Each structure stands twice: as structure tokens, then as C-alpha cells.
Amino acid sequence: MAKVRSSFLLATLCFVLAGFIVPVQQLSAQGPVSVTIESWRNDDLPVWQDTIIPAFTKRYPNIKVVFGPTAPTEYNAALNAKFSGGTAGDLITCRPFDLSLGLFKQGFLAPVNDLPGMSNFGPVAKSAWITDDGKTVFCVPMASVIHGFIYNADIFKQLGLTPPKTESEFFQVLDKIKQDGRYAPLALGTADQWEAATMGFQNIGPNYWKGEQGRLALITGRAKFTDPDYVAVWRTLAKWRPYLASGFEAQKYPDSQNLFTLGKAAIYPAGSWEVALFNRQAQFKMGAFPPPLPAGASTCYISDHTDIAMGMNAKTRHPEEAKKFLGWMTTSEFASLYSNALPGFFSLSNQKVTLQDPLAQTFLNWRSTCKSTIRNSYQILSRGEPNLENELWRVSAGVISGKLTPEEAAAQVQTGLAKWFKPPTK
Amino acid sequence: MRPRLRRVPLHIIVFILPAAAIYTAFMIYPLFDSLRLSLHGNPEGGGVVFVGLQNYARLVADSLYAPRFWGAVRHNLIFFAIHMLVQNPVGLLLAALLSARRLPGLAVYRTLLFAPTVLSFVIVGFIWQLILSPLWGIAGGLLRAAGLGAHFRPWLGLEGSALVTLSLISVWQFVGIPLMLFHAALIGIPDDLLEAARVDGATGWRAFWGIEFPLILPVVGLVAILTYVGNFNAFDLIYTAQGALAGPNFSTDILGTFFYRTFFGFQLQLGNPFMGATVAGVMFLLILAGVLPYLFVWQRRIEVHEL
Numbered sequence: 001m002a003k004v005r006s007s008f009l010l011a012t013l014c015f016v017l018a019g020f021i022v023p024v025q026q027l028s029a030q031g032p033v034s035v036t037i038e039s040w041r042n043d044d045l046p047v048w049q050d051t052i053i054p055a056f057t058k059r060y061p062n063i064k065v066v067f068g069p070t071a072p073t074e075y076n077a078a079l080n081a082k083f084s085g086g087t088a089g090d091l092i093t094c095r096p097f098d099l100s101l102g103l104f105k106q107g108f109l110a111p112v113n114d115l116p117g118m119s120n121f122g123p124v125a126k127s128a129w130i131t132d133d134g135k136t137v138f139c140v141p142m143a144s145v146i147h148g149f150i151y152n153a154d155i156f157k158q159l160g161l162t163p164p165k166t167e168s169e170f171f172q173v174l175d176k177i178k179q180d181g182r183y184a185p186l187a188l189g190t191a192d193q194w195e196a197a198t199m200g201f202q203n204i205g206p207n208y209w210k211g212e213q214g215r216l217a218l219i220t221g222r223a224k225f226t227d228p229d230y231v232a233v234w235r236t237l238a239k240w241r242p243y244l245a246s247g248f249e250a251q252k253y254p255d256s257q258n259l260f261t262l263g264k265a266a267i268y269p270a271g272s273w274e275v276a277l278f279n280r281q282a283q284f285k286m287g288a289f290p291p292p293l294p295a296g297a298s299t300c301y302i303s304d305h306t307d308i309a310m311g312m313n314a315k316t317r318h319p320e321e322a323k324k325f326l327g328w329m330t331t332s333e334f335a336s337l338y339s340n341a342l343p344g345f346f347s348l349s350n351q352k353v354t355l356q357d358p359l360a361q362t363f364l365n366w367r368s369t370c371k372s373t374i375r376n377s378y379q380i381l382s383r384g385e386p387n388l389e390n391e392l393w394r395v396s397a398g399v400i401s402g403k404l405t406p407e408e409a410a411a412q413v414q415t416g417l418a419k420w421f422k423p424p425t426k
Numbered sequence: 427m428r429p430r431l432r433r434v435p436l437h438i439i440v441f442i443l444p445a446a447a448i449y450t451a452f453m454i455y456p457l458f459d460s461l462r463l464s465l466h467g468n469p470e471g472g473g474v475v476f477v478g479l480q481n482y483a484r485l486v487a488d489s490l491y492a493p494r495f496w497g498a499v500r501h502n503l504i505f506f507a508i509h510m511l512v513q514n515p516v517g518l519l520l521a522a523l524l525s526a527r528r529l530p531g532l533a534v535y536r537t538l539l540f541a542p543t544v545l546s547f548v549i550v551g552f553i554w555q556l557i558l559s560p561l562w563g564i565a566g567g568l569l570r571a572a573g574l575g576a577h578f579r580p581w582l583g584l585e586g587s588a589l590v591t592l593s594l595i596s597v598w599q600f601v602g603i604p605l606m607l608f609h610a611a612l613i614g615i616p617d618d619l620l621e622a623a624r625v626d627g628a629t630g631w632r633a634f635w636g637i638e639f640p641l642i643l644p645v646v647g648l649v650a651i652l653t654y655v656g657n658f659n660a661f662d663l664i665y666t667a668q669g670a671l672a673g674p675n676f677s678t679d680i681l682g683t684f685f686y687r688t689f690f691g692f693q694l695q696l697g698n699p700f701m702g703a704t705v706a707g708v709m710f711l712l713i714l715a716g717v718l719p720y721l722f723v724w725q726r727r728i729e730v731h732e733l
Contacts (some may be wrong), residue, residue, distance in 0.1 A: 193671055251560065252555075388694075
């Protein structure tokens with residue numbers, strides 16, 4: 001511990017010294033003001049440098065924007081050190097939920113409630129960067145990922161299938177693929193466990209628990225995982241088992257991806273982040289359909305999970321310029337630039353965005369036909385132990401592989417949650 | 427007149443000092459600091475306070491930690507038992523075969539058998555996952571070719587077989603260590619002893635158990651203790667093959683992976699350095715409990731034949 005402390009001290013010292021040097025340079029140079037963006041998305045560096053920032057400087061030639069990413073695994077620690085040393089950049093890329101909330105509570109992030117364009121974002125979009133009382137938003141939502149099913153359109157054509165709209169149609173389609181025998185109907189494995197929860201439970205679940213209504217009911221204590229709406233999700237997942245590739249118990253995430261892109265599986269329970277990779281790898285036509293409606297349901301719900309946002313350093317030396325950039329991020333120009341540069345990551349803005357990538361556009365269309373929600377294990381419910389998200393991975397994999405009944409899965413998750421989570425009493 | 431304490435010669439201190447200083451700074455100090463950390467806690471809202479053995483009590487009794495902890499201990503014992511029952515006897519058998527005189531291609535066998543030991547865990551885990559993969563692996567095809575296709579299962583993905591499969595992969599990787607130690611001990615036995623036995627009419631089998639085995643008994647103890655320490659410290663293979671959640675359903679969770687999840691956290695779960703240090707403390711005590719009897723009982727009692 002002492003070693004860690006002294007190295008932090010050293011790092012802080014360096015940052016403080018750096019802090020003395022930077023303003024001097026800026027005073028001597030009378031050019032445009034420079035604003036730095038902190039981010040963990042070093043993969044996106046070319047997108048920012050070649051597409052996004054040039055578009056911004058065209059509008060605001062006096063502001064120079066520098067995108068300065070850190071490695072994803074080091075981002076949280078590095079950002080904390082920079083904030084305590086007073087050398088963090090002017091714009092801060094926000095992780096969803098508790099990490100950014102922690103920064104806001106320590107006074108590092110400024111509220112963004114009064115930005116003019118904030119009305120372009122709905123409540124679900126803001127939910128990951130809002131205080132628990134729902135009053136203060138501290139980051140401008142950037143992008144989300146949407147769940148659904150990607151299918152091999154060539155196989156569907158060959159077998160004369162159409163994308164299913166209801167759950168019974170879904171299982172009929174799966175039956176036909178299975179009878180044909182040449183392809184695995186569903187590309188999903190349980191070895192990594194998270195696939196079962198993220199691509200299974202959180203993918204089809206919102207249709208059962210009615211999206212936001214069911215998610216918020218868990219937080220307010222009006223609903224439990226043992227309620228019929230939640231158990232029914234696991235019951236449906238259990239029915240997927242016969243349609244998975246043989247040996248799915250040892251099938252990992254890359255195995256599932258390869259199974260689908262090599263044309264050996266017909267349907268891939270997906271997240272939209274796969275779009276760019278699948279476009280590069282798959283040699284066949286692809287389409288996508290939203291989670292099929294369970295019997296008796298008429299409204300569809302999708303998991304439109306908030307993933308990334310941008311906030312402002314509360315102690316920035318250039319608040320006006322930083323606000324201008326954040327304000328620009330609320331416009332449809334930014335939304336369209338960003339969503340097109342990174343297909344599968346969708347702007348959270350309410351404004352209409354047209355995508356050049358047809359598969360990504362299919363996912364995006366569901367926002368207007370279905371209601372959006374986020375994964376139910378992230379907001380507030382992710383705070384205690386046993387961790388709800390990890391438990392959902394474990395039991396969902398157990399249900400799909402037939403080791404747990406849906407009722408057992410629900411009971412185990414609820415017992416774990418009740419151990420630490422006390423819903424607010426009315 | 428009281429006898430004067432014998433002074434340690436200065437040059438010995440000078441020679442030992444660098445190693446002792448580095449070892450103290452990087453091994454002994456962190457070890458004790460970690461044990462100190464395990465006696466502290468961070469109760470709601472407060473700072474770091476001394477909590478005595480509370481963390482250890484939580485680990486063995488609290489319904490949040492106890493099932494995972496005892497599960498990990500049980501899996502570690504199974505892991506160890508498989509190594510003792512498979513790795514070391516097989517290592518001894520191979521060593522005995524290799525030390526048979528005039529074995530052609532001895533160096534080739536020795537190198538091949540030892541090769542997996544020098545491979546990285548990551549490579550071994552990855553290769554075996556591919557071999558055993560139900561989608562792309564050759565294991566299923568080989569069994570089908572032998573007419574045993576019906577017996578193929580996705581072993582790494584089933585609760586009942588995942589731990590045994592991983593143990594056997596680890597045995598495959600590390601069988602070279604006991605092999606080399608036994609081999610070195612066996613070829614160190616003077617030929618005249620074995621010749622004398624042969625003159626007295628002992629068969630190969632009898633000569634092995636009557637002459638060679640008693641002579642390598644110190645090495646048997648050494649191999650056992652190395653296996654014990656290595657197994658209770660194991661982490662890499664399970665982490666590489668099954669991830670930190672040690673699936674399916676924690677069936678391959680050993681103390682190493684349990685420690686990793688507790689100390690560093692996992693996905694949305696935040697790390698808990700105090701409970702993590704507690705798990706590390708228990709691992710230390712378990713290993714100590716195995717090593718001390720070896721040092722003070724086995725090593726003192728065992729007769730080392732001067733050859």
C-alpha cells in the first residue's frame with residue numbers, strides 16, 4: 001500500500017508540475033483555444049481525428065479539439081489520478097452509471113442540465129448519467145447498443161423462411177431449420193455465461209417485463225425476479241436448448257460468432273456492436289429482427305443499452321468552449337456523423353438519423369416501432385454483493401443448459417438481491 | 427567466563443544482503459502487509475479500521491462467502507488429488523522407463539515429455555480448448571473414427587466433468603517436472619547396487635521397489651510438496667480456459683480464481699481488498715499447513731542414503 005501511495009504521490013507531483021507549464025504555453029500562444037477530450041475509446045481515434053473533430057472545427061474555427069484517449073483498462077484509474085492532480089482534460093468521456101456518478105459526486109463533473117440541446121434526449125437515454133433522485137444530468141448521452149437477432153438471409157431464402165414477428169413464429173422457424181438439419185438454428189453458447197444473460201435474458205426480457213416499467217419496478221421494490229413476468233423469460237430461454245449447436249455447453253463467444261459468420265448457423269442472438277465485424281466477415285446477406293412478441297403482447301420493447309456519454313470537467317479553464325462542443329454533440333449533425341462512423345453504436349438523440357449501413361439501420365428503426373429500455377442489472381441494482389449481473393450470467397447459462405429450472409433461477413437471483421438491496425420504503 | 431557469541435563473518439553478510447533485501451522488499455513485506463490488510467475492514471461510511479478475525483469468520487460462515495469458499499477449497503483438494511494420483515505416478519513410471527539402460531532415442535523422449543511444461547498456460551489452455559471443442563475440435567472426430575463417437579461430450583462445459591478435464595490438462599502440462607526429478611534421482615543410483623541385487627537374484631520389479639524406490643524416497647516427498655504448493659496456488663489455467671467466474675456454475679472455481687474475483691472485482695462487481703486479502707491469507711495458511719510437516723517431520727525423519 002505504501003508503495004502505491006508513494007507512486008500516486010509522484011504521479012500527482014508530475015501532474016501538478018505539468019499544470020504549471022501548460023497555462024504558460026497557452027498564454028504565450030495567442031492562437032485558438034485548445035480543448036482536450038479524455039476517452040477510453042482508443043479504437044475510435046481515427047474516427048474522431050478524421051471525421052468528427054474536422055466537422056466541429058468547420059463550425060467553430062477558434063476552438064481546437066484534441067482527442068486524447070487512454071487504454072480502456074487504465075482509463076478509470078488514470079482519470080481519477082488526473083482529476084485529483086487537477087490536470088484532467090476539459091471534456092470527459094463518461095462510463096455509464098456508478099463510475100461517472102462517483103465523479104460527479106466528488107465535484108469533478110459539471111451538471112449539463114442547462115445545455116440547450118438536452119431536450120433532444122429522452123429519459124432512457126439520460127438514465128445512465130443522472131443522479132439517483134433523477135434531477136441532475138451530468139453527461140451528454142452519446143451512444144447505445146441495441147439487442148435483437150441477426151439472421152442469415154441466404155439460409156432463410158433457401159428454406160423459404162420469413163423473419164418471425166411473434167414467439168410462436170420464432171419457434172416454428174427454429175423447428176424448420178432444425179428439420180432441414182444442415183444448420184444450427186441458433187448460434188449461442190453457455191461456456192462464457194455472459195452470452196446467455198446478455199444475448200438471451202436481456203435481449204428478449206424487456207418484452208416480458210414491459211421495458212422500463214418492469215425495470216423500474218425492481219428498483220422501487222414493486223416487483224421481484226420471482227414474479228411471473230421474469231420467470232417467463234427464463235422459461236422461454238430453456239426452450240432454446242434443442243436449437244443450439246451440439247456441445248453448446250463448451251461453446252464460447254468467439255465460437256458463436258464464427259459459427260454464424262461461417263454460415264453454419266442461421267440465427268444469431270445479437271447486440272448491435274457485432275454489425276461492423278459481421279459486415280467484414282460474413283460472405284452472405286444478413287437481416288435482423290427485434291425480439292419476437294410473446295403470446296398476448298402487442299407492444300414491443302427493445303434493450304437499447306446506454307453505453308457512452310460526454311461530460312465536462314467542472315474545473316476546466318475553458319468552460320465556454322467545452323460547452324460549445326457539448327452543445328454541438330446534441331445536434332443531429334453529430335448524431336449522424338457518429339452513428340455512421342461507428343455502425344452498431346447508435347446516437348441516443350431523439351432526432352432522425354439516417355444510416356448508410358442497412359443492417360445497422362434495421363436495428364435503429366426499432367426505436368420508432370418499439371419502446372426502449374436498458375439492462376435491468378445496471379442502475380442502482382449493480383451496487384451490492386452478490387453482484388446481480390454476475391448472478392444473471394450464472395443462472396441464465398444454467399437455465400439454457402438445463403441445470404437449473406426457471407423457478408430455481410428466479411429464486412436464486414431474488415435471494416441474492418434481497419440480501420443487500422432494500423427498496424425505498426413508502 | 428561466558429562464551430562469546432560467534433561473530434558472523436562480514437563477507438557472508440555482504441553476500442547475503444542484496445538477495446535478502448530484494449526478497450524482503452518484494453516477498454516478505456508484501457506477505458505480511460497482505461496479512462495485516464486481512465485483519466482490517468471498511469465498515470459503512472467509516473475509514474479503514476481494525477476488525478480482528480471478523481473477515482475470516484465471514485469467509486467461513488457468511489452465506490455470501492462461505493459456499494464459494496468451501497466450494498473452492500473442495501475443488502482445490504480434487505485438483506490436488508488428481509495430480510497426486512495421476513501426474514506423479516505417471517511421472518515415476520515414465521522416469522523408470524527412461525532410466526532403463528540402452529534406451530534408444532532417450533533424449534528425444536525426454537525432450538518431448540518435458541516440452542509442455544515450458545509452454546505458457548495461455549497456450550496450453552487455448553490448444554486444449556480447441557482440441558476438445560465440440561464445434562472445431564479433433565477430439566470428437568478421433569473418437570468417432572474409433573467408433574466411440576457416442577462417448578464424446580463437451581467436457582469443458584459440463585458441471586460434472588469440467589474440473590476433472592482441467593486437472594488432466596494440467597497433469598499433461600506438468601508431468602515433466604516429477605519426471606525430471608525422478609529421472610535425475612534414478613540415474614544417480616550407482617550401478618553396482620543394482621548389479622549386486624541382480625546377482626542376488628532380484629527381478630526388475632523387485633529391484634525397483636527394494637532398491638531404487640527407497641533410494642529416491644526423498645525426491646518423492648519433494649515432488650509431493652511441490653505439487654501441493656503448485657496446486658493450491660493454481661489460477662492461470664482455470665482463468666484462461668473458463669474465465670474468472672470459473673464456470674459452469676462455479677464448478678471449476680478454485681482458491682486462485684475466488685481470490686481474483688474477490689480482490690479485483692469482476693465486471694460490475696467492485697473489488698474488496700480486505701476480503702481479497704483474507705482469501706489470500708487462507709491460501710497462505712493452507713500452504714503453510716502443508717509445507718511445515720514436510721519441513722519438520724518428513725525431511726528430518728527420512729533416511730538419506732549416502733551414496
